[in-house]
Amino acid sequence: MRDFAYHQPATVPDAVALLGSVSESRPIAGGMTLLPTLKNRLASPSALIDLAGLPGLQSIEERSFGLAIGALARHADVARSRLVATRIPALARLAGSIGDPAVRHRGTIGGSLANNDPAADYPAAALALGARIVTNRREIPADDFFLGLFETALGPDELITGVVFPAPKRAGYAKLRNPASRYAVVGVFVAETANGIRVAMTGAGNGVVRVPEFEQALATSFAPEAVAHLRLAPDDFASDMHAEAAYRAHLASVMAARAVADALA
């Protein structure tokens, strides 16, 4: 790790101002992703802008249409929230499947979405549920937010302040956890929303994607069997030391079927 300055702004505007004025500064939330990057010297920002002190960003609130979750809500908060369990239970289960207890008690939903790891869990939920990412400037529909491998629509000095999730009629999530990292080898989130069936997949390759094949099949019949034997083309999947493309393509159908079963349970 190299030396960096450390700032603890007290308000979102202060944080944004710092990000704009201090060159090569980075916001830090739970630090679960950023700190290992700094330790391995893969990034060396001149300053860290700690979001931890920003008021009100840890809240989980009910809205008529669903939930509004603050950017600093930790995975453990979401996993054990009564409100989430009532309105979008699949989201609570998803949060409970992230990493290990230490990671869940530090990592935040805002950090996860901003980071957009191609195997992260939250992006699948956000995309499938048609969430809107709230920043200090605007609301970005999930459909426009995730731009591939670690890329998002966030501007250079734009902060996520929260996420709003419309509650689906029903939703489910299933993932095969990488036994080492616990990230998704493949994870599939299915949701029956006001705008129809939406299915998002993570872990497949270059970031979270919608899966039209599954969406169409489930629109006809919202049952595990509808997707269990649908085979996606392995060419669209990544191959690495943890999983070959053909296996990931196979897992996509298995996880889709299990996510549907989870939604129906």
Place this chain on the structure above:
Amino acid sequence: MATITGVGAAPLRKEDLRFLTGRGQYVADMKRLDMAIGVFVRSPHAHAVLKGIDASAALQAPGVLAVLTGQDVAADGLGSLPCGWAITGKDGVPMKEPSFPILAQGKVRFVGDMVAFVIAESIEQARAAAELVIVDYEELPAVVGVLEAVSDGAPQLYDDVPGNLCCDWALGDEAATDAAFAKAAHVARLSLINNRLIGNPMEPRAALAEYNPGNGHYTLFTTSQFPHVVRWLMSALVLKIPEQKVRVVAPDVGGGFGVKQFLYGEEAVITWAAKKVGVPVKWVSDRAEGFMSDRQGRDHVTEAELALDENGKFLGFRVHTLANMGGYLSTFGPNIPTNLYAPLLGGVYTTPAIYCNVKVVFTNTVPVDAYRGAGRPEATFVVERIVDVAAADMGIDRVELRRRNMIPKEAYPYQTPVLVEYDSGDPVGCLDRAETVADVAGFASRKAASRAAGRFRGLGYSTYVEACGLAPSRFAGRLGARGGLYESATLRVHPTGQVTVLIGTHNHGQGHETTFAQIVSERLGIPFENVDIVFGDTDKVQFGMGTYGSRSLVVGGSALNKASDKVIAKGRKIAAHLLEAGEQDIEFEAGVFSVAGTDRTKSFVEIALAAYVPHNYPLEVLEPGLEEQAYYDPINFTYPGGAHICEVEIDPDTGVVRIERYTGVDDVGTVINPMIVEGQLHGGIVQGIGQALCEAAIYDDQSGQLLSGSFMDYCMPRADMSPHMDVSTHSTPCTHTPLGVKGCGEVGTIGSPAAVINAVVDALSHLGVTHVDMPATPNRIWRVIQNATLPRALAAE
């Protein structure tokens, strides 16, 4: 009356108070006022010519005290890292022994090979300066796998090691084995890979060295399992400084598993550097550095054939193995896949003819050496897998096949055709008991229930034996050991009758401070609380070969027992004098010396006091004081063994393997502390499960980069993967160790991989699957199912 906490008792571990309350003393926590910090510059290439190092910018950087390179090492005339074993190949050809420089000379041979050492006032300065060291590499093609390394046209690591072949080694009677195969009714064949592992003890390696110009003394604090050996090898062969002027301290060490039982270049460089820069120098490895520099384990490619007669009797066993040594020979390196492997190929069976050929091969990877089990898990995996393959081939139940070939209890001592003579054991007894505990009788209905739920259930057996308690020195010497393998203990009785034991083994998680205190409590009849165990400091402890190879209790405990004998013998003389009786009439029991047949007694405490206040004392014939030392050299290895049964359930849709039950019935000889034995078994079994299901060091076969270089990619077994383990002992005491102990540190790791994989193969056997390589990851299992020879529909019965 003293309360004895002796053999068979299970007191809580003495050392845990300090560990659990944060009072442990670890090297990484040590500080010196004027201490400097060192950082190693490591090769980013797996194979390259080292054309030059330009340290000028680094030397100008703030806080930098020195940058040391291989040139400085050569200029100071330092030696290279010695290999402790000189094995001899077929036809008497000695192994090739290229030099292992402490900082690279001329070439680098693995990613992580050390190129320079940068010393600065702070870690930040040292790290920053290390990035300024400009190294001119000419990259060469790299080779990481053994099969590739021995093929024609492979990159050559050393000019004088043709074909990268360190040694072409063999054990056993080849002609007799060929003859056995000629008359066989069936030959079972198996090709397998024993996956490379990274030990990853919880505490990364670290060292702190200081030099006192006033008396020329060096002190090295290091994370080592064998400080005396570090001192010996480093002073005599590397730094060429007087041994008596070097103190090596291995304080509390947070786990070893073999990773810390070698002399490392870092230790020598830091000790040398402390004198050069004139201030204490410290280095602490981070996890990433550990992945690329801690010695790794296993990594075999093996072809095995088992010859059987028509009744399934084993006639002969032939094994060809290619063993990966990595880029250099580490301290025990060539000994592990040869002497600690081939002699175990007899297993618990009466196989009359065995031949094993091992090609020991250099590759552009981290050096490979001992890792918990070291050679014996590899042997057990070959034996226990091929027995299952043979059973399936011949249509004989695999348990029945084992029973037909097991050495009966009455046949011990049993001489195998591969050097070793097992002194005692009862493999049938262990198996019987394990089958009951594992409820094998209920397996069929559990399997049916799994099948109804769409899952495959399997049961796997591993009836294993291992050789530990390293080792009879004379025997080891014949096999190529350059050192002895005895152990030493000093039993210091204080005037109050309390005891300090100074022992040459090293406790880094095994519970020695408890077990050894129990031995003394038992032998001297004094309270367990009155005994402290001291280890890990060459200035305190006379000598020691250290802790590895399940040797601490077997060899160190025997030395302690022998020292106890000597203390009792002297105490008897003192008591005879005080009680005015003949020495032969003095009895000693439970801490009391008495004159046989009378009520005249002296307690152990009274005798101790008399030894230090020798007013009424036979000074003409007996020295004052009560302190005895013993060296113990074992007369044979010990042979723990047992029967492990693993039950798994496989989800065919994902390939995920879940261990549903795990049973171990182990023969570890006399059990001193059953709680500690159980803990050693639990840990060992989980380590074996790690090898079987998830751990793998994976190198890119083009670049030689370690791909699994962090915990995000290298899968350590976790608590949530660990099954409930039902472990118990079925002991036959060792016939040659004085306490009857056999050692229990490695048995779990040795027995378990075969049990797990045999269960996995059993679960998939209806698909025609006969073998699954380790680690049995979900992807691999899914692939095996896809490639299975029997169509799934047909297999569904």
